[in-house]
Amino acid sequence: MNDVLRDLFPLAWSGMITGCLYALGAMGLVMIFKSSRVVNFSHGNVAGFAAFLIYGFSSGVLLDLSWGAAVLLTIVAVVAIACLTYAVIAPLVFDSDLTATIATLGIGLIAQGATLLIFGADIVSLDLPIPRFSTSVLGLRITGYDLTVLGVAIVTIGALFFVIDYTKLGIAFRAISENSFAAEVCGLNLRSIHLFSWVVAAVLGVVGALLIVPTTFLSVTTVAAFMLQAFAAAVIGGFASLPGSLIGGILIGVLMNLFTFYVSPQFSSTFLLCIILLALNIFPNGILARVGGSRV
Amino acid sequence: MMDVATKSLTGQGIALSFGGIEVLKGLDVEFRAGEITGLIGPNGAGKTSLFNCLTGAYHPQKGAISYAGHSLEGLPPAARAQKGIVRSFQHVALSPDLTVLENVMIGVARNYHSGWLHAFLPTVRGRHEKAEMRADAERALAELGLAKAADKMPSELPPGMLRLVEIARAIVGRPAVLMLDEPAAGLNNSETRDLMRSLSALASPDLVMVVVEHDMDLVMSICDRIYVLNFGAFVACGTPAEVRSNEEVVRIYLGSDDD
Amino acid sequence: MSDHPVTIKAVHPPLPERLRELVASDLGSYVLAVVLIVLPLLVSGSWMFAIGVCFANAIGVLAVSFLVRYGGEVSIGHAFFAAVGAYSVAILDTRFGLSLLVSVPLALVLGVVTGVAFAWPSRKLSGIYLAVSTMALALAVPELINNTDALTGGYEGLYVSKPLIPGLPMSFQRYYVALAVLIAVVFALARFRHSRQGLTILLSKAHPAAADAFGTRQVWARCAVLGISGGIAALCGAMLAFAGSTVSPSGFTLWSSIFLLVGSVVSFYGLTLARALIGGAFLTLVPQFLSASGAWIPVFYGLALLGMILLGHYLPRLKEMMARHGGTA
Numbered sequence: 079m080n081d082v083l084r085d086l087f088p089l090a091w092s093g094m095i096t097g098c099l100y101a102l103g104a105m106g107l108v109m110i111f112k113s114s115r116v117v118n119f120s121h122g123n124v125a126g127f128a129a130f131l132i133y134g135f136s137s138g139v140l141l142d143l144s145w146g147a148a149v150l151l152t153i154v155a156v157v158a159i160a161c162l163t164y165a166v167i168a169p170l171v172f173d174s175d176l177t178a179t180i181a182t183l184g185i186g187l188i189a190q191g192a193t194l195l196i197f198g199a200d201i202v203s204l205d206l207p208i209p210r211f212s213t214s215v216l217g218l219r220i221t222g223y224d225l226t227v228l229g230v231a232i233v234t235i236g237a238l239f240f241v242i243d244y245t246k247l248g249i250a251f252r253a254i255s256e257n258s259f260a261a262e263v264c265g266l267n268l269r270s271i272h273l274f275s276w277v278v279a280a281v282l283g284v285v286g287a288l289l290i291v292p293t294t295f296l297s298v299t300t301v302a303a304f305m306l307q308a309f310a311a312a313v314i315g316g317f318a319s320l321p322g323s324l325i326g327g328i329l330i331g332v333l334m335n336l337f338t339f340y341v342s343p344q345f346s347s348t349f350l351l352c353i354i355l356l357a358l359n360i361f362p363n364g365i366l367a368r369v370g371g372s373r374v
Numbered sequence: 375m376m377d378v379a380t381k382s383l384t385g386q387g388i389a390l391s392f393g394g395i396e397v398l399k400g401l402d403v404e405f406r407a408g409e410i411t412g413l414i415g416p417n418g419a420g421k422t423s424l425f426n427c428l429t430g431a432y433h434p435q436k437g438a439i440s441y442a443g444h445s446l447e448g449l450p451p452a453a454r455a456q457k458g459i460v461r462s463f464q465h466v467a468l469s470p471d472l473t474v475l476e477n478v479m480i481g482v483a484r485n486y487h488s489g490w491l492h493a494f495l496p497t498v499r500g501r502h503e504k505a506e507m508r509a510d511a512e513r514a515l516a517e518l519g520l521a522k523a524a525d526k527m528p529s530e531l532p533p534g535m536l537r538l539v540e541i542a543r544a545i546v547g548r549p550a551v552l553m554l555d556e557p558a559a560g561l562n563n564s565e566t567r568d569l570m571r572s573l574s575a576l577a578s579p580d581l582v583m584v585v586v587e588h589d590m591d592l593v594m595s596i597c598d599r600i601y602v603l604n605f606g607a608f609v610a611c612g613t614p615a616e617v618r619s620n621e622e623v624v625r626i627y628l629g630s631d632d633d
Numbered sequence: 634m635s636d637h638p639v640t641i642k643a644v645h646p647p648l649p650e651r652l653r654e655l656v657a658s659d660l661g662s663y664v665l666a667v668v669l670i671v672l673p674l675l676v677s678g679s680w681m682f683a684i685g686v687c688f689a690n691a692i693g694v695l696a697v698s699f700l701v702r703y704g705g706e707v708s709i710g711h712a713f714f715a716a717v718g719a720y721s722v723a724i725l726d727t728r729f730g731l732s733l734l735v736s737v738p739l740a741l742v743l744g745v746v747t748g749v750a751f752a753w754p755s756r757k758l759s760g761i762y763l764a765v766s767t768m769a770l771a772l773a774v775p776e777l778i779n780n781t782d783a784l785t786g787g788y789e790g791l792y793v794s795k796p797l798i799p800g801l802p803m804s805f806q807r808y809y810v811a812l813a814v815l816i817a818v819v820f821a822l823a824r825f826r827h828s829r830q831g832l833t834i835l836l837s838k839a840h841p842a843a844a845d846a847f848g849t850r851q852v853w854a855r856c857a858v859l860g861i862s863g864g865i866a867a868l869c870g871a872m873l874a875f876a877g878s879t880v881s882p883s884g885f886t887l888w889s890s891i892f893l894l895v896g897s898v899v900s901f902y903g904l905t906l907a908r909a910l911i912g913g914a915f916l917t918l919v920p921q922f923l924s925a926s927g928a929w930i931p932v933f934y935g936l937a938l939l940g941m942i943l944l945g946h947y948l949p950r951l952k953e954m955m956a957r958h959g960g961t962a
Contacts, residue, residue, distance in 0.1 A: 117761045117765060119768075166939060166943070169943075169946060169947075170942065170946055173946060175760070176707055176760055176761060176764070177942060177945075179761050179764065180707060180894065180898065180938070181938070181939055183709065183891055183894065183895075183935075184895075184934075184935040184937075184938035184939035184942070185935065185939070187891070187931040187934050187935030188931070188932050188936065188939075190931045190935075191930065191931035191932030192932065194931070195928040195929070199928075309765060309768070313762075313765060317762070344779075344780045345773075345776060345780065346776070347769075347772040347773045347775075348773040348776060348777060350769060350772065350773075351766075351769040351773045354765065354766055354769040355755060358755070358757075358758055358762060358766060359755075429846060450845070450850065451842075451845040451846050452846075452849060452850040452853075455845075455846055455847050456848050460846065460847065461846050463840075463846075467839075467840035467842065467843035468836075468840070468843075469832075469836040469838070469839040469840065470839055471702075471835045471839065472832060472835055472836070476832050477832075477836070479832055480832050480833055480836050480844075480849075483829045483832065483833050483847065483849070484847060484848035486829055490830065493824065493825050493828035493829065493830045493831065494821040494824055494825055494828070496824060500828065503829065504828070504829070507829065543847070547847075
């Protein structure tokens, strides 16, 4: 009994930490889906490209900037990519959401190829200026990394909710995600709101990608693989709920940790598949959906 | 030989509510074989809800629905279709990928049972079955005067003709119960007349026919019996002459047309 | 979700064009088939090998296009079903010494069974929700293969070498068997379009409620479409194993699934021999030409995918504009 508890707490804690990052990724997906009904399959690849850009800008491969400047420059680049992506996809969005979704696969392929072309297929290590310390609270080992992730996640998500709840742009975003036709009739510009969500999503993706890198290496597939968990988190949250995807992210983080520790580390993707199918069937509208409120 | 009178579609105490709002308030209804029964009432009276309960799209909270003495409780639309209970749709629901003839052929599909092998390989049985379905569909189209449209795509036909195609699809499989949801909506006068003639010709001793319709002329002239529905309850039931002379009906239904 | 049937606009050209297309493709298919049958007399061995793999990929493209045409759904997980077929052939070949005569039918059956087995839990999903769950399906493939290495050879894969007809040169067999299966699939799909099941499934795609009212349940239609599509994809995998001679987990990743979709989009979701070959050639020959620099492959595919989608979007509009111009001039 004691043994179980001794393992369970640290597993749940570290699962929650990575879960916060999945949530950041998932919220980007959900932002885009809420405003334009498009599932952005390029999210992971673009975020991975961004992580490589930071590496390239700060390590001397491309430029030799300070860490902060590299991040800033990368965010500018990613915002530009988001705008470009939306410019390509915008005409399709109003035609068929599925076609636009397929188009994002094309963007993802290009981002993947660009990463390979510029940085090659090798694994690189990207160090972040994160305070290195660890303390023990009630037998739980808490590191500087954990606190950094938690802090960044709370600030980012808090800022996002503030923007959505209190700014003009955020209110317009909510109006459009409720009923885009009515919102358009009321004079809101759909395209600028779409663009807003694409840009915010891209930035969220960069933050998530950047923070996940210290737990592993940086390779072409690292961030794309991380984004798959983000997809699962978004699905659990119903794909259209920001609080839902936050809960979904943490749930996925904890469940994956428990699964790899207690069951098998080799079948984690299969486990993810089962979670996604189960979630879509039991809670087709997400775990936060009101009972009986199904869309038919 | 089964007694004709038992081959009717009956509902007893059908009650349906959505989130506390009573849409149907315990309706008793009998649609007899050999008759054309009309179902009329103002908008929102519950006609479509009753219709959907009979076809299996909705499952009423209370009451029993049976055909020829067999309960239909819990059966989904597809299973009712297998029993020969067939409907047409108010909004044309044809496949845009199929020709008119092919769309009508779907109406007889439930009467054929060749396996998957025959679907993929040019077997004799498969070819034979397709030819029979095709012949059935051509006959049904001809009955409604649509023979020339057989090889057209639905997108090439005007709405009125599409509605007739929809009806052709419903009648082609020789249904036991034929339920038509506003068959004349969108038809012009001459098309409506043609439709009335075809529907009257279709009536047979074994066929239960139910028509939900706004066009009073059509209902009054082809129906043998008419149910009048208002606020989820029947106001009147009887022959066209009886219904026409019913004061309540005139007040709530026909009167409201003048407003 | 049933209120929003997913439509992909480029799929329905107007009738005269369709008729012309039909005539051209029927005649074209026969001519093309004859050309492909005599082709090995004209090309070198390495080309023959590449074209054989191209046939296999063309079958995979058909599987994805079939799902789009008959189900209105998009899959980015078809590598799963292809892997089922490929490993049926490879395992029976290397572990049990059985030839294609046994393994191809088994692959087909397993493909159909897994297709239906996936369709059932996802029966209520459509559009992007289904696409996301197919993605999860594709992701599970490599680790499933890698972790059952006693059977599948794990990371290193298996080598398929058993001929169908002993004595005949293997290079010819790899080519002709793949071609025969491709032609058989195209032929069967052309029959299916006019079959009772084909008609009802097409109605179910456009108007599920109407199909339901005529005896075709939506769940049945979904299971049928995914079963058939999964079966075709398994045949693709079986032919990839036989014509390509090796199978390994790297051939059945999420990217392979996405490439199949790219091939399907590039062929405008066509189910004819020529269209399937366009898709298959795209998947086989592009890597061949770009083999010097592998990193260009995803870039090229991405651009091609975007290009074709935008073409499908703008072409009808351009035509309309030109027609209006021509009309007023």
